[in-house]
Structures are given as structure tokens and as C-alpha cells.
Amino acid sequence: MRQLLYNWIFQPVTFGFTSQNWPLAGVPFSIFTSSYGSSGKQEEIGFGSNIPTNPWESKQISSLPIVSADQFVVINNFGSTPGLLPIPDVLTANREWVATFELSARVTGFPKLYIWNLNYSGYSSGITSDSKQATIARLENPANSYFNANITQTGVDGSYWEIGSADDIEDLYSAWLEPFGVVPADITITSTVTSANYLVYTISITFTRYGFTQPDPIITTFFSPSLSDRRRDSVSTLVDSLATIQFYENVKPNGFVQLMVNDTKYFQEPIHTQALGISGDAAPFPQTVGFKVPQWSLQPNYYVLPGQSWDIQYTTMNDIHALNSWIEDNLGNAGAVGAFWKYAEVFCSYYLYEGANAMICHQLLKLGITINPDTVDWYKRQILSMEGLDPNTYEVYLDLQRKWKEKQNRLDDHYSRGRHK
């Protein structure tokens, strides 16, 4: 038996507002199987393709949890992000960053420089020096505009790139930074020859900003001006653009959580119709400073029996699509729904009993005893203490029931329980 949890997070990290990634207001969706937030893949735009970049297999849950024949599930509690009104924080920030750095090649005949490694820090989608192979694959794809057969992987195991011109540099960095929205037009390169006989390339790359809290992009190139020179790092310096943009962020979700077992919804209105569920204000997650009493908690716990499927559905009642439309109509490019902020979170805690423990759950259910890890352990102790008896008799059950009652009475006496919970 285990206490398990599921934490669903909706934190947009796409380049700009991608409507497919945002839930529709008033429409419930599963935090397990929907395409929203951490339950689904993100569709990224901004670099000429709408093909999802995250593979299907990174989807957390592919089907609703169904309790198998040898399992027993007890839903313990759940909660979600509090907040009611759809009032955004309007945050002004630079529209772009320009990252500038220098690379040099020793002028000896035909000057070449050698790039051994590339590192990006900032918004991370896994494209770092560790995914050099992905960069190589993009660079060698003839379908890309920056395809360049001159850039070759050489050295032991293709450990460095041999770069012979400014065009090569532009193509290499275009391929590498494609997942961050950089296109060849964002890269400018100038070159000079120094008195020390080095050809110095000054490279400026423009990064578009998509959110107020988006981390600064910093790129580091590990290179050498020739194969006989020592290798060195070239770290970019960052300059904010003068142009600014207003990011609309930190909108409250006005969300409700509903537990669904098979086709039945747990929460209902006082007039017997289906309800949206419990709000994030009544059952907040996380529970922050100043929180004293949970207005609501799932007491009694809910039992999901073998053969039943269960789902946690979330409904946001604030219309983020309307906000985006309003920004587009009234602000144009001067405003945007920002990325990189947390819109909503749902937390669910549950107990999973498997195998023999699940069988004990059924026995406890028959005896009317509340199922929790303590009672399951207690029942196990009782079975062990009656070794040699046939447990399939009413007398044994009766004995168990009496023992349980005695235990409860002792507890009552011990704790002098006044008010009943």
C-alpha cells in the first residue's frame, strides 16, 4: 500500500499565446488525459511549424486510471489554485534581448575556427550542449534554409565543428537556436582582422521575449581559433532592446475540481444537479501562510472499487481567450499574454492498495471499518494472531468485530473524546 499523489500544473512555456494549449472557460477537462498543462504535450509555434515538439510518449497519462481487480483506491483529498477575478498583472519589459559575443580564427592561409561545444542557459527545453546531436540533425537537414554542407563534424567522434566563414557561423547558430525562436535574420555578424593576426567575428543574436519572468538567454561557445590554440569560452553579453511590450500575466484561474467515478460526478448542487466541483478558495493548493482551517476536505474519503475508473476534472471559469482577443484587438504587438507564469495547479492525494492489502480492504469494507493504512495493518495483525484457524467463519469475523470495538472503546477512554468528529 502506498500514499500517492498527482500534481497537475499549467504553466505556459510556448512562444506567444497558443490557443490550443489553453483550456476553454466553463468546459471541464481531465488533469490526467487532457492536452492541457502537464497532462499533455505543448504545441510550440514561432518558428514556422505547428508540429508539436514534445512527443506523445511524454504525455503523463494516456488513459484514465482504472482500478484493476487486485487493487483498491482510496481518494484522500484534493485542492487547486485559489483566486477568483480574471484581473491580470500588466508587466512592462523589453521586447527583445541582443546577445553579443566574439569568436576568432587564427589567420594562417585559409582561416578556420573550431567549435567544440555550445551551451545555452535561459528558457530550457532541453536544447543544451547535451543535445548536440539534435543540432547536428537539424543542421544536416536539406529542408532547412540554413542547410550547409560545408559545416562538417570532424575530430574524434565528430567532437568539433570546423567553421570557415561568417555564413557557416550564421547557419550553425540558426540550427542550434531554432527551438528558441531564432531565425537566420536574427543573427548579424561582422568581422575584423586584429594586429595579432586574428580574424575576429562579432556575432549578435536577437532573442524575442515571451514572458516577464522568462530567464535571460545566455549562450556560451567553447571554441579554439585553430587546432593548435588552446580552447576557450566565449560568453555572450546581453543588452535589452529599447522597444518594450506589456505582458498580461498572473490571471487567477477561478477553478473548480470535480471527482468523477465512472460516469458519476461527486459534487452536486443543492438542487440535485451536477456541480462544477470544489473551488480553489474552499480547498486551496498550495496552503500558504495565513491558512488556518481548511474550509473543505474530502472527509469521508472516497473508495474507488475494482473495475471502476476515476478522474479528476478541472474547470476554469475565467476566459483567458477573451483576454488574448482583447489584447490583440486593442494593443496589437504592444501587448501579449505572457508565458512562464503558473496559471493553475491541481493536487490529488490518494492511497493505492494492491494484492493482499486490496483484499483486506474488501474485508474491512464488509466489517464497516474505515479503510486507511492503520486499519489495514491492524487487520493483518489479527490474521497473524489467529494462525491455524479457518478465517472463513462468522465466529472469526465476530471476534474481529468485537476486538475492533474494544480497541475503539479503549481509544475513547484513553483520549476522553468529548466532541465526536
Added chain:
Amino acid sequence: MAITRQAYEWRGVAPQGQQVNKTGHPVLGKNDLAYTNTFEVPAFRAGMPVDIMWGGKGNNLRTSANTKATQLIIIDGLACWPPESNLNVYVNDHYVFEAPDYSAQNGLSGNMVPFPEPNARNIFTHEAFRDKLHPPIIVEPLSTWGVFWSPDYSNAAFVPTSDDQVPRAFVRYFLVDGPDLLIAQQLQKLHLPLSLRNFVKYRQDVLRWHNMGDSHVFKVNDEVDS
């Protein structure tokens, strides 16, 4: 369903010009007005009770709340906002909260039981109500019930700029349905509190007595004399 933990939440906010949404919580921020002017808190009059389920302000339901013949409700949690507002529960033809001379009273104030927690004014649920409403309010089968929210001060309709400007009310209750209603009725006959613990204990007793009968060890007054 047996015993489920239910809640009803009312918010005195609605799409602008609408005052009420009769099908539950409205979607906020949805029309062609300037974005922050798409919703408003309707006007309220000081001391004038508003039913949080059919009062014509904020999120409402189609009819008043009621219980079926197989249902019983145990209301053990109430909360409201702002602190200068009150809640009173009614069941059929009587109010739950009354003044010491049994005259009318607005009810439980948001200063005692604020919603939500934490809140902008750092008011916590008073310790008298921290461990639930005790004893809870029982709504018998085939009853009509509801909750009145009343503000201490009047206000004209306005566009709220933060969550704490929105009037709120919250009711938490157990819905006892089906076979557990029989247990509830037995507990009431025995004058035992309708607590979750007593439901569980009574269910265990019934099952144990059943086993006693099946195993022929049952004696009259067994467990009563001992």
C-alpha cells in the same frame, strides 16, 4: 451514494449588466468591453437578506435547495465575506440563528467565519467555530432549506479590482443519501449526534449484530448487560 462531502459557494459577482447567472458560476471576463470591465458586483442594500441560491444576485440555481425523501443534510460549515456581512440558514419555516430573545437576527458574521482563508484582512475563523458548527444543522428529508447573506453596508454596483471586494458565502455539508439515511434516523432515535464517527460505529454495530445472528451466539441484551 452514501455520505458525501458537499459544498455550495456563492459569489456576488456577475457579468456586467447581468446581476445574476441562474445556471451556477458564470464565466468571467467574456465580452467585448474593456477587459477589466466585463464583470461587476451588483448593488446590495444594508440589512437586506439575499438568498445565495435564488436571490437574483451573483451565481444562482434554478430553484431553492431541497432534500429528497431519501436524503438528509448535515450542515457543519458556514463562512462569508466581507467581515461586515452575515449568514443565516433557514430550514422550512424557521431560521437557525436567532437573538437571545428569539427575535430576528442577521446571523453569523464574516468576522467570526471569514471566507476564504487566508484573506486580505488576515481574519481567521474564530475558535468557537474552528472545529465545525457544533451541533450541526440537520435538514430532514423532504425539506426546503437555504442560506441568506446580508451586508451591513449598502453599495452601488461597481467593478471589483481585487478578490476581497467580492461578497462571498460558503456552506459545507454532508449529504446523507440512501441506506445511510436509515442509520441517520436510528441515530436520531437514540439521540446520538449525527457525526461521521457515529455513522461508522453504528454501521459496524449493525454488521456485528448480523454476524451474531448468523453464528447463533446472539443472546438477548448481549453487549448491553456486559
